[in-house]
Amino acid sequence: MSRTENGTHGEKGGSARFPRIPLNRERVLRAAVGLADVVGIDSLSMRNLAQGLGVAPMALYKHVANKEELLDGMVSVVVAEIDPPLPGPDWKGAVRERVLSARHALLRHPWAPQVIESRTQAPPIVLDYMNSLIGMFLAGGLSADLTHHVMHALGSRMWGFTQEVFPTPQPPANPEAREAMFRQAAETYPHIVQIATAGLHDEGSAVGRGCDDQFEFEFALDVLLDGFERLHNQGWSSASRAQR
Amino acid sequence: MSRTENGTHGEKGGSARFPRIPLNRERVLRAAVGLADVVGIDSLSMRNLAQGLGVAPMALYKHVANKEELLDGMVSVVVAEIDPPLPGPDWKGAVRERVLSARHALLRHPWAPQVIESRTQAPPIVLDYMNSLIGMFLAGGLSADLTHHVMHALGSRMWGFTQEVFPTPQPPANPEAREAMFRQAAETYPHIVQIATAGLHDEGSAVGRGCDDQFEFEFALDVLLDGFERLHNQGWSSASRAQR
DNA sequence: GGGCGAGGTGTACGGCGTACACCTTCGATA
DNA sequence: TATCGAAGGTGTACGCCGTACACCTCGCCC
Numbered sequence: 439m440s441r442t443e444n445g446t447h448g449e450k451g452g453s454a455r456f457p458r459i460p461l462n463r464e465r466v467l468r469a470a471v472g473l474a475d476v477v478g479i480d481s482l483s484m485r486n487l488a489q490g491l492g493v494a495p496m497a498l499y500k501h502v503a504n505k506e507e508l509l510d511g512m513v514s515v516v517v518a519e520i521d522p523p524l525p526g527p528d529w530k531g532a533v534r535e536r537v538l539s540a541r542h543a544l545l546r547h548p549w550a551p552q553v554i555e556s557r558t559q560a561p562p563i564v565l566d567y568m569n570s571l572i573g574m575f576l577a578g579g580l581s582a583d584l585t586h587h588v589m590h591a592l593g594s595r596m597w598g599f600t601q602e603v604f605p606t607p608q609p610p611a612n613p614e615a616r617e618a619m620f621r622q623a624a625e626t627y628p629h630i631v632q633i634a635t636a637g638l639h640d641e642g643s644a645v646g647r648g649c650d651d652q653f654e655f656e657f658a659l660d661v662l663l664d665g666f667e668r669l670h671n672q673g674w675s676s677a678s679r680a681q682r
Numbered sequence: 683m684s685r686t687e688n689g690t691h692g693e694k695g696g697s698a699r700f701p702r703i704p705l706n707r708e709r710v711l712r713a714a715v716g717l718a719d720v721v722g723i724d725s726l727s728m729r730n731l732a733q734g735l736g737v738a739p740m741a742l743y744k745h746v747a748n749k750e751e752l753l754d755g756m757v758s759v760v761v762a763e764i765d766p767p768l769p770g771p772d773w774k775g776a777v778r779e780r781v782l783s784a785r786h787a788l789l790r791h792p793w794a795p796q797v798i799e800s801r802t803q804a805p806p807i808v809l810d811y812m813n814s815l816i817g818m819f820l821a822g823g824l825s826a827d828l829t830h831h832v833m834h835a836l837g838s839r840m841w842g843f844t845q846e847v848f849p850t851p852q853p854p855a856n857p858e859a860r861e862a863m864f865r866q867a868a869e870t871y872p873h874i875v876q877i878a879t880a881g882l883h884d885e886g887s888a889v890g891r892g893c894d895d896q897f898e899f900e901f902a903l904d905v906l907l908d909g910f911e912r913l914h915n916q917g918w919s920s921a922s923r924a925q926r
Numbered sequence: 927g928g929g930c931g932a933g934g935t936g937t938a939c940g941g942c943g944t945a946c947a948c949c950t951t952c953g954a955t956a
Numbered sequence: 957t958a959t960c961g962a963a964g965g966t967g968t969a970c971g972c973c974g975t976a977c978a979c980c981t982c983g984c985c986c
Contacts, residue, residue, distance in 0.1 A: 500934075
């Protein structure tokens with residue numbers, strides 16, 4: 439059901455030479471997303487993108503105001519890939535599924551987290567997503583008050599990502615150097631080494647390579663959702679700030 | 683206003699009343715932090731920074747390898763401001779205090795979150811901080827396994843910040859336009875408007891300006907810490923992944 | 927056929943990070 | 957005291973970047 443972008447109803451006499459399809463915002467954004475997927479966001483430049491589209495750099499500016507707006511548009515493209523919410527009485531499960539769907543969409547575009555976090559204004563579709571996510575909490579009976587704080591607490595996790603702050607460095611390939619580095623690390627940062635090697639599937643490799651991102655994400659998400667549920671059940675309200 | 687940090691203007695002809703103190707890595711990093719605090723991280727350039735130090739741009743490269751390393755160094759300066767851990771039997775309270783201390787340090791440098799998240803390698807002092815934070819959980823009796831996932835779940839919150847994804851836009855000053863925008867928003871994003879106006883101290887202003895960042899941060903931190911404590915008390919281990 | 931507006935081009939500017947060759951300074955040494 | 961070498965600072969230049977601005981080229985409608 440691919441609907442032709444160019445309706446052409448009423449076009450007269452199909453001339454043999456096809457008119458070159460003109461650029462439009464949609465094509466520009468899609469190309470930008472595709473290019474960033476391949477070369478990374480740091481290597482995405484207006485010149486780059488224009489070249490990929492077979493067009494002069496300045497042509498892009500007829501369709502996006504500037505690079506910031508291009509990035510906004512790219513975010514919109516990605517967010518549009520998130521599944522709509524599932525109806526049902528189980529708000530916690532529904533939110534969980536939706537956030538994991540967001541995660542799924544974002545994982546296809548490794549540059550997205552960084553770009554999302556750099557936006558200063560939310561594009562409409564982003565507001566749509568947040569609005570409907572809020573609606574899921576409210577429909578589950580959470581107060582507007584609690585939902586407010588819950589959304590803040592979710593933070594970037596509502597997009598299905600957690601910025602990995604300072605990812606574990608890759609150990610050197612050379613086994614001798616690796617052994618030395620490992621020994622050194624165990625002395626300097628004993629606790630880091632201790633937890634890096636804990637609870638891994640493959641206990642074989644000394645340095646914790648086997649970290650399961652998906653598990654870590656769901657672990658954190660569930661801690662949060664369970665906490666939200668508990669607060670909801672005990673009738674939490676921000677008036678009880680003095681709880682502590 | 684002094685143009686350069688080192689007031690020895692001119693000094694042509696050689697009779698330097700003040701021997702110019704040579705640059706060093708420390709001074710470069712401190713100047714960079716100070717400059718970023720004032721003009722923002724986007725306006726921090728090597729040229730900029732050099733000018734502030736009264737020196738040619740390329741002089742900086744005798745003290746830092748490149749701009750990335752400069753940013754690494756700036757992060758180190760900020761992380762060094764975090765208080766050491768308090769000893770004591772209450773791991774949860776101690777972690778809480780430490781993280782809030784980190785938050786306090788980071789709040790003095792608004793650019794820090796963005797730069798921290800852009801680092802690909804952790805400088806030694808950063809590893810020190812993580813190592814000692816991990817040590818606090820372990821000292822509290824949490825298993826290495828649980829602590830591992832707990833650290834992931836904390837994520838950037840261990841640095842005392844949560845990247846505000848898509849901050850609420852400032853309403854226009856013009857009260858007429860603001861009213862129109864508000865009406866429009868209430869129609870398009872009813873849930874957002876509902877929670878934005880919920881639980882605020884100043885119920886007067888229609889659009890939620892009164893969001894208390896510190897409260898939101900502590901709310902989320904406590905949900906997480908309470909969750910960690912609960913899992914610890916019930917002897918959680920990653921072997922019980924099938925819990926759900 | 928004349929005008930018009932949308933879309934595409936070419937040139938140019940100022941900014942960036944930084945490679946590279948050079949110069950200056952100064953303390954250690956002969 | 958003369959010399960030298962290294963550490964620290966400079967000047968120039970290159971290749972990127974985003975984008976302002978004037979221009980050109982269509983295809984459409986009166």
